[in-house]
Amino acid sequence: MTHAAPGDLIVDWYAAAARDLPWRAPGVDAWAVLVSEVMLQQTPVARVEPVWRQWLARWPTPATLAAEPTGEVIRAWGKLGYPRRALRLQAAAAVIAAEHDGVVPDDVDTLESLPGIGSYTARAVACFGYGQRQPVVDTNVRRVVARLVHGRAEALPARASDLGDVAALAPADHDRAVRFSVAVMELGALVCVAGTPRCGVCPVRGVCAWRLAGSPAHDGPARKVQKFAGTDRQVRGRLLDVLRAATGPVEQPELDAVWDDPVQRGRCLDSLLVDGLVVQTDDARFALPG
DNA sequence: AACGCGTGGTC
DNA sequence: TGACCAAGCGT
Incomplete structure (x- = not known):
């Protein structure tokens, strides 16, 4: 008797268990997929959904x-x-409009050359937006591969061989391989999660190298969680929040009110100007770019 | 290659 | 309750 390959098990699981997300609906074009993928970079699904619809x-x-x-x-x-x-x-939209006749490129290398589009997003657009067979590797997928294939508790840092690892798991059939790319991400998001994995409902629990090894604890160094309180990120966020809420340019004192430390405040405002997220008006007020 | 970059939900 | 976490990218 033959055993179903892990990729097939994951695709079949996806058919029954996948979330009904709007950017996965039939007829959603590559532009809509691209917007969703950029929004989903480091931001949870629940917060992306309403904004994606508005955009x-x-x-x-x-x-x-x-x-x-x-x-x-x-x-x-x-x-x-x-x-x-x-x-x-x-x-990226400006490049697409000016150089690609307004059509989102379907070529991974061209996609990857666009601002803000890296290896993950380029492949996600080619696969989810254009139905190409592409390995799509995000943090969820790296975690699934670490456990299922390598028998490790946690994902290794991203490396070039990740693409081959995932491609090797994909079903041979084209359409199933395309669905596999989203299915393995979904498995990492819903079952093979970072906290306590739900192995009891996992479609590949019987062939998972990590389980078969007795679910050994992570051995390497714990990855450090980044601080937020007190960082420049927090200060930038507060400054930008004032400017987003304002209808027009704001005076310096209104920005000064968001953070006590003038050195850090000044550094952050300057970095926002450098980034192009904020501009200074002729009369020395501050605003979002025109 | 390690680090900086926002925000809010969860346990 | 604060540590941890969430579909990365650019430098």
Whole structure:
């Protein structure tokens, strides 16, 4: 008797267990997929959903986003976090509009050359947006591969061989291989999670190298969790929050009120100016870019 | 290659 | 309750 390959088990599990997410609906185009993928970089699904709907209703094509004042784009990004992503997404839209006839490229290398689009996002767009057979490796997938294939408790740092590891798990059939790429991510997001994995409901528990090894604890160094309170990130967030809420340019004292330490405050405001998230007006006030 | 970059939910 | 976590990217 033959055993189903892990990739097939994961695809079949996905058919029954996948979340019903709007960017996975039939007819969602590559632009909508691209917007979702950039928003989902480090931001949870629940917070992305409403903003993604608003963006696609407002900017249904790359050209429409490219034509918008950047301040409006930053404002519409809202509190998704890491607002430089909004800047880069608009810059990518501008390249798509100017150099690709407004059509999101379907080639991984071309996608990867766009601002804010790296290895993960390029492959996600090619696979989810264009139905290509592509290994798509994010943190969830690296964790699944670490356990299922390598018998380790936690993901290793990203490395070039990740793509081959995932490709080796994919079913031979084209359509199933395409679905496998999203399915293995979903498995990592719902079952093979970072905290306590739900091995009892895992479709590949019987062939998982980590389980078969007795679920050994992670041996390497614990990865350090980044601080937030008191960091420049927090200060930048507060400064930008004031500017997003304002209808026009704001005076310096209004920004000074968000943080006591003038040195750190000044450094953060300057970095926002350097990033292009904030501009200074002729009369020395501050605003989102026009 | 390690680090900086936002925000809010969870246990 | 604060540590941990969430579909990365650029430098």
